[in-house]
Amino acid sequence: MAQPPQEPQWPTYRPDAGLPVPDAGSVPAPPRPGYSPQDPLVLAAGGKTLRKDGVWTVPPYIRIHGDIGSVRLDFRRATPASPVIQLDISGGVGTIVMVLPAGWAAQAERLRPGIGTRRIKVFEEPEPGHPVLVLSGSLGVGTMIIRYPNRGDERRLRRLLRREQRRSGDTPQLR
Known part of the structure; x- marks a missing residue:
């Protein structure tokens, strides 16, 4: 009679085994997307709304896919990593809105x-010391708006700042 095959003995992690654990500082982190043309930061909406606002670092290479959703990029509190930011647009049928701070250009x-x-x-043309967005690609059937902030954007930013203050525990002094 044939014996059933034995279950293989897989190695398991045992914390008491005394094996050396690599130091977190010695393992190099993988490069972040957006810092080479071959590996851009990809922002894809799909069928939803994708928002990028608040404090963030803008890498030099970004690919935006509007698909059937909408993409909203607010650069007012962003820090550019390069004076020239390459944006590859694939609009689809969605909407792409970019809000730039004063001095920036597209x-x-x-x-x-x-x-x-x-x-x-x-x-x-940007003001000296400010970045420029260089757009390439195709808009498709969708809509793309690039503008400076309006009153609605300022109201949205004030609301975001109040929310951040509440989360951090800082309460503004009321007089």
């Missing part, structure tokens, strides 16, 4: 319009 000569609408209400 150049869209390399962006193919497709059937969609594009409204760029910012300067093409």
Whole structure:
């Protein structure tokens, strides 16, 4: 009669085994996306809304997929990692909105319009010391708006700052 196959003995982790654990500082972290043209930061909405606002670092290479959702990028509290930020746009049928702080600029000569609408209400040349967004790719059927902040954006930012203050425990002094 044939014996059933034995279950293989898989190695298991035992904390008391005395095996050396690599130091966290000695293991190099993988490179973050967005710092090489071959590995851009990909922001894809799918069928939903993707928002990037607040404090964040803007890498030099970003790919935006609007798909059928919407992408909203607020650069007002962002720190650019480069004076030139390459944005590769794939609009789809969604909406892409970018809010730039004063001094920033956007150049869209390399962006193919497709059937969609594009409204760029910012300067093409940045003020000294400020970055420029260089747009390429295709807009598709969707809508893309690049503008400076309006009253609604300022109200949204005040609300976000109040929320952050409450979370950190800082209460503003009321007079």
